[in-house]
Amino acid sequence: MKQYSKDTLCVQAGWTPKTGESRIPGICQSTTFFYGDSQAMADCFDLKSDGYFYTRLANPTVAAFEGKVAALDGCPAAIGTASGMSAVTLAAMTVAGAGDNILCSQAVYGGTFNLFGTTLPKMGIECRFFDPDAPAKEIERLIDDRTKFIIAETIANPSIIVLDFDKIAGICSRHGLLFVVDNTLATPVLCRPKDFGANIIIYSTSKYMDGHAAALGGMIVDAANFNFKGNARYPSFNVPDESYHGLVYADLSVPFATKCRAQMIRDTGAIMAPMNAYISFLGCDTLALRMERHSLNAARVAAFLAAHPKVKWVKHPSLKGDRYHALAQKYLPAGQGGMMSFGIDGDIEKCRTFMEHLKLITQETHVADVRSCVLHPASTTHRQLSEHELEMAGVPANLVRLSVGIESAEDIIADLEGALAAI
Ligand code: PLP
Numbered sequence: 001m002k003q004y005s006k007d008t009l010c011v012q013a014g015w016t017p018k019t020g021e022s023r024i025p026g027i028c029q030s031t032t033f034f035y036g037d038s039q040a041m042a043d044c045f046d047l048k049s050d051g052y053f054y055t056r057l058a059n060p061t062v063a064a065f066e067g068k069v070a071a072l073d074g075c076p077a078a079i080g081t082a083s084g085m086s087a088v089t090l091a092a093m094t095v096a097g098a099g100d101n102i103l104c105s106q107a108v109y110g111g112t113f114n115l116f117g118t119t120l121p122k123m124g125i126e127c128r129f130f131d132p133d134a135p136a137k138e139i140e141r142l143i144d145d146r147t148k149f150i151i152a153e154t155i156a157n158p159s160i161i162v163l164d165f166d167k168i169a170g171i172c173s174r175h176g177l178l179f180v181v182d183n184t185l186a187t188p189v190l191c192r193p194k195d196f197g198a199n200i201i202i203y204s205t206s207k208y209m210d211g212h213a214a215a216l217g218g219m220i221v222d223a224a225n226f227n228f229k230g231n232a233r234y235p236s237f238n239v240p241d242e243s244y245h246g247l248v249y250a251d252l253s254v255p256f257a258t259k260c261r262a263q264m265i266r267d268t269g270a271i272m273a274p275m276n277a278y279i280s281f282l283g284c285d286t287l288a289l290r291m292e293r294h295s296l297n298a299a300r301v302a303a304f305l306a307a308h309p310k311v312k313w314v315k316h317p318s319l320k321g322d323r324y325h326a327l328a329q330k331y332l333p334a335g336q337g338g339m340m341s342f343g344i345d346g347d348i349e350k351c352r353t354f355m356e357h358l359k360l361i362t363q364e365t366h367v368a369d370v371r372s373c374v375l376h377p378a379s380t381t382h383r384q385l386s387e388h389e390l391e392m393a394g395v396p397a398n399l400v401r402l403s404v405g406i407e408s409a410e411d412i413i414a415d416l417e418g419a420l421a422a423i
Contacts, residue, residue, distance in 0.1 A: 007288040014068030025064035061274040065281040072188035077257040078221040080272030084204020087218030094260040096148040098124025105132040105152035149178035155185040162324035169197025189291040194223040207368035210283040215276035222257035295335025298404040316340035338404035357419035372405035
């Protein structure tokens with residue numbers, strides 16, 4: 001299926017029925033699978049043959065969705081997880097343990113920031129945050145021989161910073177380090193991180209992939225383009241795994257995904273639910289169409305806001321004056337997605353008035369689905385912070401986060417215009 005365009009892969013990849021089978025994958029709502037022969041089951045346990053034995057490790061409906069995402073990313077393997085956060089957690093746990101450290105862009109989704117800044121340190125995994133716009137030399141200073149990977153987001157949520165792939169890929173290749181990318185807000189339709197040097201790609205499929213705010217999920221995609229063999233940074237890939245019959249992961253064709261599933265999915269149970277895989281699989285059928293529309297709508301909305309006298313600033317990489325426009329031209333040429341932020345010319349009260357006068361665009365903590373939605377962090381998620389603290393957190397009091405949906409751009413703009421007129 002890899003020779004097809006992304007538009008075709010969205011619709012066709014992941015499930016090719018055999019004669020008499022359902023045209024779309026069924027929901028295999030079963031925890032366990034029948035084997036008449038104990039050797040056949042043992043071979044599955046030993047990874048000697050493919051087959052399902054327990055849904056905590058693999059399931060046919062989840063496998064169909066995994067196959068679709070892997071094909072879209074041009075990669076050989078993917079693992080469906082319970083949520084985007086479990087994808088980030090499991091990816092980290094696959095390579096890092098107590099005493100190790102990881103490098104994470106400081107411009108990442110708040111949940112990822114908490115995981116790396118608070119939760120993983122309690123387990124002995126140190127996180128070193130870096131400014132994604134810092135020169136390579138500055139970032140490289142944070143690396144030592146216990147560093148396990150560098151992670152950043154293609155389009156950072158909510159700062160809308162576009163990742164400089166060449167810079168991070170260069171650092172990773174100089175140090176024999178894994179390059180992990182959270183591609184949630186770009187999706188493989190707008191950017192294939194593997195083409196720019198990423199080794200592991202992560203998604204919250206709860207966002208654009210499902211696209212309808214209906215199913216929680218995550219995905220870890222293995223590009224299988226990293227050589228673990230003999231790399232002293234990754235001893236756990238080079239010594240036999242006694243918890244898995246002495247398997248040496250570095251010897252396999254997809255080492256990371258195999259270790260992640262065999263150890264981390266097995267031990268944490270954070271697998272995707274079949275129902276969520278089914279919903280997200282169907283969502284992905286229209287992903288290419290939707291990403292095109294999200295991007296076109298967002299570019300029009302950003303241009304409207306940028307020209308509005310009651311708006312102080314707008315961040316969307318489609319804008320020529322945006323700091324990340326050139327990077328977006330390089331890595332996201334087909335479109336830059338629907339996420340943006342802008343600053344109202346006024347105080348918190350004016351922002352509240354604006355929000356209350358929106359009629360079509362709804363207030364939600366969610367982003368990246370078909371419906372336009374908006375959030376004013378200073379009066380909701382960040383309301384406990386002072387104005388100074390808000391500035392420090394990069395979330396000024398006048399910041400509004402807008403996720404542009406696929407409604408008519410005229411209607412979205414009219415709604416924004418009406419609410420801006422009220423302040
Ligand atoms: N990564 C990014 C970039 C996100 O925006 C989010 C959620 O908003 C996550 C990861 C976490 O995903 P989930 O909510 O599915 O756990």
